[in-house]
Amino acid sequence: MAEPTTLTAPPIPLTRPVIGAEEERLVLEVLRSGWLTQGPMVVRFEALVAERARARHAVAVSSCTTALHLSLLAAGVQPGDEVVCPSHSYIATANAVLHAGGVPVFADIDPATYNLDPAAAAAAITDRTVALLPAHQAVPADLGGFEALAARHGLALVEDAAPALGASYGGRPIGQTVGQACFSFHPRKVLTTGEGGVITTDDDAVAAKLRLLRHHHMSVSDLDRHRADDLVFERYDDMGFNYRMSDLLAAVGVAQMARLDEVLAERRRLAAVYDAAFADVGWLATPACPAGSTHTYQSYIARVLPGAPLGRDDLMRHLLRHGIASRRGVMNAHLEPAYVRRFGRIELPESERAGEQTITLPLFPGLTEPEQQRVIDAIVSLRR
Ligand SMILES: *Cc1c(COP(=O)(O)O)cnc(C)c1O
Numbered sequence: 001m002a003e004p005t006t007l008t009a010p011p012i013p014l015t016r017p018v019i020g021a022e023e024e025r026l027v028l029e030v031l032r033s034g035w036l037t038q039g040p041m042v043v044r045f046e047a048l049v050a051e052r053a054r055a056r057h058a059v060a061v062s063s064c065t066t067a068l069h070l071s072l073l074a075a076g077v078q079p080g081d082e083v084v085c086p087s088h089s090y091i092a093t094a095n096a097v098l099h100a101g102g103v104p105v106f107a108d109i110d111p112a113t114y115n116l117d118p119a120a121a122a123a124a125i126t127d128r129t130v131a132l133l134p135a136h137q138a139v140p141a142d143l144g145g146f147e148a149l150a151a152r153h154g155l156a157l158v159e160d161a162a163p164a165l166g167a168s169y170g171g172r173p174i175g176q177t178v179g180q181a182c183f184s185f186h187p188r189k190v191l192t193t194g195e196g197g198v199i200t201t202d203d204d205a206v207a208a209k210l211r212l213l214r215h216h217h218m219s220v221s222d223l224d225r226h227r228a229d230d231l232v233f234e235r236y237d238d239m240g241f242n243y244r245m246s247d248l249l250a251a252v253g254v255a256q257m258a259r260l261d262e263v264l265a266e267r268r269r270l271a272a273v274y275d276a277a278f279a280d281v282g283w284l285a286t287p288a289c290p291a292g293s294t295h296t297y298q299s300y301i302a303r304v305l306p307g308a309p310l311g312r313d314d315l316m317r318h319l320l321r322h323g324i325a326s327r328r329g330v331m332n333a334h335l336e337p338a339y340v341r342r343f344g345r346i347e348l349p350e351s352e353r354a355g356e357q358t359i360t361l362p363l364f365p366g367l368t369e370p371e372q373q374r375v376i377d378a379i380v381s382l383r384r
Contacts, residue, residue, distance in 0.1 A: 009323055009374065010323070011323040011324070011325065012323060012324045012325060012362050012367070012371050012374065012375065013325050013362060013364075014188075014325040014326065014327055014360065014362050014364075015187075015188055015362065015363070015364040016364050016366055017187045017192045017364075018256075018259060018263060018364075018365050018366065019192075019252070020255070020259075022255040022258065023251070023252045023255040023256065025255075026041070026251035026252070026254055026255050027248055027251045027252060029251065030247045030248050030250075030251045031248070033247075035247055036246060036247055036248055037222065037244060037246055037247060038060075038215070038221075038222065038223075038244040038245055038246065038247065038250075039222065039223050039247045040223065040247065041247035041248075041250040041251045041254060042060050042244075042245050042246075042247055042250040043223070044250065044254050045060055045193075045198075045245075045250040045251075045253040045254050045257070046058040046059065046060050046198065048253075048254060048257040049165075049175070049183070049198045049200065049253075049257065050200060052165070052166070052173065052175070052257065052260065053165075053173050053174070053175025053176055053181070053200045054172070054173050054175070054176045055175050055176055055177070055181075055200035055201060055202055056201070056202040056203075056204070056207070057200065057201050057202070057203075057204070057206075057207035058175075058198050058199070058200050059198065059199045059200075059201075059207055059210040059211055059214065060196065060197070060198050060245040060250060060253075061196070061197045061198070061199065061210075061214050061243040061244070061245060062195060062196065062197065062214075062243045062244065062245055063092075063184065063186070063195055063196060063197045063243075064092060064160070064162040064182050064183060064184030064185075064186070064197040065092040065095065065096055065099075065197070066197060066214075066241070066243040067182035067183070067184075067197035067198065067199045068092065068093065068096030068133070068158065068160060068182045069096045069099040069100055069241075069243075070199065070210050070213045070214060070241070070243060071158045071179075071180040071182055071199055071210070072096060072097060072099075072100035072102060072131060072133070072158055073100050073209075073213060074180065074206045074209045074210050074213065075130070075131050075156035075158055075179065075180065075206075076130060076131075076156060077097075077100045077101065077102045077130055077131055077156075078101065078102075078130075079101035079102075080101070080102070080103065080128070081101075081102045081103065081128060081129075081130040081131070082102065082103045082105045082126060082128045082129045082130065083097045083100075083102045083103070083104055083105065083129070083130065083131045083132070083133050083158075084105045084107055084116075084121045084124045084125060084129055084131075084132050084133065085097060085104050085105070085106065085107075085116065085132075085133035085134070085135070085160075086106065086107065086109055086115070086116040086134065086135055086137075086351070087104075087106040087332045087333045087334035087335075087339075087348055087351050088108075088109045088114060088116075088137070088330050088331075088332050088348070088350075088351035088354055088355060089135040089137060089160065089330060089331075089333065090135075090162065090330070090331065091331065091333045091336065091338075092160075092162075093133065093135050093160045093333070094106070094333040094334075094339065095333075096133075097133065102130075102131075103128075104133075104333075105124050105126075105129070106124075106333070106334050106346060106348060106351075107120040107121045107123070107124040107348075108120040108348045108349065108350045108351055109348075109350050109351050109354060110142070110350070111350045111353065111354060112288055113137070113138065113139050113141070113142075113288065113290060114137045114138045114139075114301065114329065114330060114354050114358070115134060115135065115136065115137050115138075115139065115140075115141040115142065116134040116135065116141060116146075117142075117350075118142050118145030118146055118148075118149055119145075121134070121146070121149060122149055125149075125153055125155070129153065129155060130155060130156060131155055131156040131157070131158055132146055132149060132150050132155050132156070132157050132158070133158050133159075133160060134146050134157075134159060134160070135159075135160035135161075135162070136159065136160065136161050136162075136163065136164035136167060136174055137163070137301075137330055138287050138295070138299060138301040138329075138330075139167075139287065139288070139289045139290060139293055139295045140164060140167050140168070140169040140174055140290070140293045140294075140295065141159070141169075142290075143159075143169045143170070143172075144169075144170065147178055150178070150179070156179055157177065157178055157179030157180075158179055158180050158181075158182065159174070159177055159179065159180070159181040159182065160182055161174050161175060161181040161182055161183050162182065162183060162184035162186075162189060163184070163189055163190065163296060163298035163299060164181075164183070164190075164295075164296060164298070165183050165189070165190045165191060165260070165296065166190055166260050166261075166263075166264045166296050167293070167294055167295050167296045168293060168294045169292070169293050170292050170293070171292070175200040176200070176202075177200065177201065177202070178202075179201070179203075180199050180200065180201045180203075180206060180210075181199070181200045181201075182197060182198070182199050183197060183198045183199075183200070184196075184197055185197060185198070185249075185253060185256075188298070189298055190260070190263060190264070190267070190296045190298050191253070191256040191257065191259065191260060191263065192252070192256060193245070193249040193250065193252045193253040193256065194249050194252060195249065196245050196249050196250075196253060197245075212238070212240055213240045213241060213243070214240065214241060214242075214243040214244055215240060215242070215243075215244055216236060216239075216240040216241065216242060217236050217237060217238045217239060217240030218234045218235075218236060218240070219234045219235040219236070219237065220232050220234045262365070263365055264296060266365040267296060267297040267298075267363060267364075267365065268294075268295075268297060270297070270300075270363050270364075270365075270367055270372060271287070271297040271300055271363060273372060273376075274286065274300055274302075274361065274363070274372070274375075274376070277376040277380065278302065278376075278379070278380070281379065281380060281383060282305075283304065283305045283307055283308035283309065284302050284303070284304060284305065284308070284379065285302060285303040285305055286302055287300060287301050287302065297363055299327075299329070299330075299360045299363075300360060300361045300363040301329040301330070301358050301359070301360050302329075302358065302359055302361060303329070303354070303357045303358050303359075304357050304358070304359060305357070308382075309382045309383070310382060312328075312356060312357050312358070312359055315359060315379075315382075316328075316359060318378065318382070319375070319378055319379075322374065322378045323374075324362060324374065324375050324378060325362060326359050326360060326361055326362070327359070327360040328355065328358065328359065328360070329354060329355070329357075329358025329359055329360055330354065330355065330358065331355060332348065332351050332352060332355045334346050334348060334351070335352070335355070361375060362375055
């Protein structure tokens with residue numbers, strides 16, 4: 001039954017993108033330019049992301065999922081090759097390995113950070129492993145651990161950095177990588193282009209390969225062909241894909257990049273308000289950012305501990321009755337039918353525990369003080 005608050009207060013969504021006049025202006029500029037597909041605005045957007053990540057190259061594509069697919073191919077993944085990755089991530093992480101023809105080998109997470117545990121990943125390495133694919137989930141992954149592991153075993157390192165634009169590890173921005181880092185610009189992420197992805201890398205050859213792969217492995221870009229003052233006939237030396245980003249979407253991205261610091265500051269402020277409010281709610285564990293790292297709080301993931309007045313699902317129902325949206329923390333790919341059918345029922349105790357106990361609370365720029373207080377009150381009032 002609905003409680004009185006639902007009748008008086010409008011519902012609070014999980015997230016809401018920040019879109020303003022500059023996004024509209026740049027999209028209109030592209031619409032009027034006559035150049036709609038991957039062109040000059042994509043080049044501008046890539047330069048902004050590369051600068052922010054302090055990476056030599058940024059390659060824009062249609063999503064983080066396609067960014068991961070191409071990164072794994074560029075890293076040399078061949079059919080049957082094993083890629084060690086978390087199951088406890090959005091399903092795109094594991095799907096990208098399958099798209100590349102590889103075999104996702106799931107390793108368990110560190111229960112404190114919800115990220116792939118380097119020790120568990122090390123134990124999953126075999127002589128068929130070619131790449132490590134950690135995800136920066138609630139907080140940055142243990143990059144030092146993964147870089148050492150990749151170096152020791154001669155493996156490629158691809159980072160699923162979908163939620164981590166603007167995060168840092170050991171003073172380095174996420175995206176400055178020994179391998180490749182893949183970002184998402186889906187509306188649920190820190191910044192959005194509607195749909196979109198970007199790969200950052202310092203490797204010139206890898207960047208060149210990614211640019212070919214996203215555009216059917218065509219030897220000349222549309223932009224270069226258009227600008228050439230003589231006939232240019234393209235070649236296709238290998239098979240590629242159509243994973244291009246449109247200039248219309250890149251225009252949104254260019255305007256969004258100017259908001260990054262403001263968005264991050266607001267997300268971190270809101271996260272600190274939750275942290276303080278829940279500090280003495282003994283049954284709720286707030287997200288822990290490892291020393292030396294900063295996070296984006298793209299998702300504010302808390303853990304409902306055993307002994308809580310309500311279990312995780314009932315807490316989500318309780319919030320819903322108060323007009324407050326929430327989500328599970330992070331899913332587990334290995335429990336989904338698509339993976340059970342392929343690999344059988346494997347066990348990852350920490351991933352499964354986190355999958356059952358964690359909850360994502362509303363957090364976005366524009367969440368008002370009274371709205372955030374409603375979320376806090378709905379949780380804190382459960383204290384016994
Ligand atoms: C959102 C997300 C993805 C998928 O991003 P798309 O741009 O929607 O393809 C992949 N991995 C993680 C960890 C994500 O959070």
